[in-house]
Amino acid sequence: MITLADRLKEIRKSNNLTQTELGKILGVGKTTISMYENGNSTPNDEIKLKLSEYFNVSVDFLLGKTNIKNHDYKETTIALHSDVDYKDLPQEAKDEIYNFIDYVKQKYKDKK
The missing domain is CATH 1.10.20 (Histone, subunit A)
Known part of the structure; x- marks a missing residue:
């Protein structure tokens, strides 16, 4: 089963962003992004929405509930x-x- 941690790492890398760069976009540190990607911490709803908007994907996609990136x-x-x-x-x-x-x-x- 695909997790938020998996999806976050996948979309970050596919957009050629470092953890530091993504952290700056979201207003969190590199360590926080690393914790999200390793499944040691879960982003709050505000961060999930920021991720969704920045990467133009649905929250359901981020959570691994669908493989449809956005609701086109x-x-x-x-x-x-x-x-x-x-x-x-x-x-x-x-x-x-x-x-x-x-x-x-x-x-x-x-x-x-």
Whole structure:
């Protein structure tokens, strides 16, 4: 199971930030970031929100409750159809699915 500690380290590194740099962004020290990433301490809700906003991810993603980084309409639409595995499709195929869903929604919206 993915933890907040895992996610924090992952997104910090993928954004090429050091613990010191992230600490400055959040207003905490490098040691505090290290404790978060090692699971020795948990950030309070205010810090979780700052992380969410800074990295443009949902708090649920930070907590390991979802693999959807943010609640973008398109990603949420695919998540709603979780009985079908879309993650291995190329982006072009995903875009076709999104476009088709938009088309159907528009078609039936006009009939109301």
